[in-house]
Structures are given as C-alpha cells and as structure tokens.
Amino acid sequence: MVGIVIVSHSAKIAEGIKELALQMAPEHKGIVCAGGMEDGSIGTDAVQVAKAIQQANDGDGVVILADLGSGIMSAETAMELLEGEEIRAVLADAPLVEGCMAAVVKSAYGAKMDEVLESTERTREVTKTNRGKA
Amino acid sequence: MVGIVIVSHSAKIAEGIKELALQMAPEHKGIVCAGGMEDGSIGTDAVQVAKAIQQANDGDGVVILADLGSGIMSAETAMELLEGEEIRAVLADAPLVEGCMAAVVKSAYGAKMDEVLESTERTREVTKTNRGKA
Numbered sequence: 001m002v003g004i005v006i007v008s009h010s011a012k013i014a015e016g017i018k019e020l021a022l023q024m025a026p027e028h029k030g031i032v033c034a035g036g037m038e039d040g041s042i043g044t045d046a047v048q049v050a051k052a053i054q055q056a057n058d059g060d061g062v063v064i065l066a067d068l069g070s071g072i073m074s075a076e077t078a079m080e081l082l083e084g085e086e087i088r089a090v091l092a093d094a095p096l097v098e099g100c101m102a103a104v105v106k107s108a109y110g111a112k113m114d115e116v117l118e119s120t121e122r123t124r125e126v127t128k129t130n131r132g133k134a
Numbered sequence: 135m136v137g138i139v140i141v142s143h144s145a146k147i148a149e150g151i152k153e154l155a156l157q158m159a160p161e162h163k164g165i166v167c168a169g170g171m172e173d174g175s176i177g178t179d180a181v182q183v184a185k186a187i188q189q190a191n192d193g194d195g196v197v198i199l200a201d202l203g204s205g206i207m208s209a210e211t212a213m214e215l216l217e218g219e220e221i222r223a224v225l226a227d228a229p230l231v232e233g234c235m236a237a238v239v240k241s242a243y244g245a246k247m248d249e250v251l252e253s254t255e256r257t258r259e260v261t262k263t264n265r266g267k268a
Contacts, residue, residue, distance in 0.1 A: 010154045017144070095229030095231070097230045
C-alpha cells in the first residue's frame with residue numbers, strides 16, 4: 001500500500017489529520033506524522049521527515065504532504081537524505097488536509113503511486129463555495 | 135480586525151492551526167476554533183461554528199476556513215443561522231491550513247475584509263513542487 005507522510009510545523013495538525021484520515025480508512029497502516037520539532041515546539045525537521053518516509057514505505061512508495069514554507073523544504077531535504085535508498089517518495093503539490101484525505105482514501109483502495117498522487121493533486125481544483133457560479 | 139474561524143472535523147487540526155497562526159501573528163485576538171463535536175469526537179457542528187463566528191467578530195467581519203465535506207456545509211448553515219445579525223461572514227474558497235495562515239497574517243496587518251479574503255483565496259494558486267517547471 002502506498003504510504004502517506006504528513007509534514008506540518010505543528011504536531012497537533014499532523015496528528016489531527018492522521019486521526020481524521022483513519023476515520024475514513026481505519027485499516028490504513030502506512031500513515032505517518034512528521035509534525036513539529038522533537039521537543040514539541042513549532043517547526044519541521046528533515047531528519048524526522050526522512051524517518052517517517054522510511055516508516056511509511058512498505059515497498060509501494062510514499063506520498064508526502066507538507067504544509068508550507070520550511071515544511072516543504074524539510075520534505076525536499078528528507079528526499080535528498082534518502083537518495084541512496086530504494087524508496088520512491090514524492091512530495092504532492094496539494095493542500096495539506098484536503099490532499100491528505102484524498103491520498104489516504106485512494107491508497108487504502110490499493111491504488112498505485114501515480115494514481116494516488118493524481119487524486120491527491122486533483123484536490124487543488126476543488127472549490128468550497130458556489131460564488132461566481134450561475 | 136477581521137476575525138478568522140477555523141472549521142475542521144478534528145479539534146486537534148483546528149487547535150494546531152490556531153497555534154501555528156499565533157506564531158505568525160501573536161497579537162491576533164480574533165482567531166476562533168470550531169473543530170470536532172462537543173464531546174471531542176470527529177465531526178462538525180453548525181451551532182458551534184455560528185458561536186465561533188460571533189466570538190471572532192469585532193465588527194470588521196469574519197473569514198471562515200473549512201476543511202471539507204460536511205465542514206463546508208456546517209459553515210454554510212452557520213452563516214444562515216446568523217442571517218438576522220449584522221455580521222459579515224464569508225467562507226473562503228481556500229485550503230484550510232494554507233489559507234488560514236494567509237488570512238491571519240493579512241488581517242493582523244489591519245487589512246479589510248475583501249483584502250483578507252483575496253489573500254486567503256490566492257493560496258489556491260501556490261504550488262509546492264517545481265515539477266513541470268523549466
């Protein structure tokens with residue numbers, strides 16, 4: 001099953017997203033949080049993200065969702081740290097919460113990496129209001 | 135100052151977002167969470183959202199960020215519940231975490247409702263990867 005890594009500056013955000021995702025796909029074993037710093041403060045840590053990717057990977061690859069700014073940079077650094085290893089890890093170009101829900105549901109159904117990534121990134125196009133519509 | 139309401143199925147997600155937002159704008163007094171159900175379980179509650187909007191409003195209006203699905207519906211219902219009141223509350227068409235950070239920073243600088251909403255919704259266009267770029 002494709003693994004999912006949730007990178008956020010806040011441990012609470014990452015844990016909350018995992019909690020919500022597990023409501024949608026209770027049997028998913030590959031959702032791993034990388035939220036906040038080791039001491040619980042706000043921030044992101046590339047080494048923690050790299051460990052989360054290793055943990056989430058069962059051989060089918062890992063989709064990474066990151067919040068913003070240095071969260072994205074930590075995800076990129078983590079992928080570089082793992083370059084020697086046989087893990088296909090890709091940072092999704094998608095909103096953190098919305099993208100993660102799509103990633104988890106799609107991967108829980110057994111979809112392959114590219115399909116999971118496509119569903120995840122399609123959440124960019126979802127609108128939340130009907131302003132501007134006829 | 136424009137108020138911000140964070141609607142999520144998960145109390146942890148909403149609280150984490152507020153925590154992160156307060157790092158960016160520690161002086162912001164108008165960030166209010168409406169996450170999870172009253173008993174702490176996963177879900178959203180339109181009455182709780184309506185109360186959060188009232189609490190966030192100091193007369194300059196309120197931008198609402200919601201996660202997905204029934205979170206969006208609860209936000210819409212909350213706005214209907216408040217229809218008789220003199221509160222301008224608008225649901226942003228923006229990703230929850232990313233949009234909220236923009237909303238909080240912009241409102242903390244004293245921007246008016248329309249500017250806050252525009253900055254918030256512009257986060258839809260932010261990309262997180264450089265795939266596909268030259």
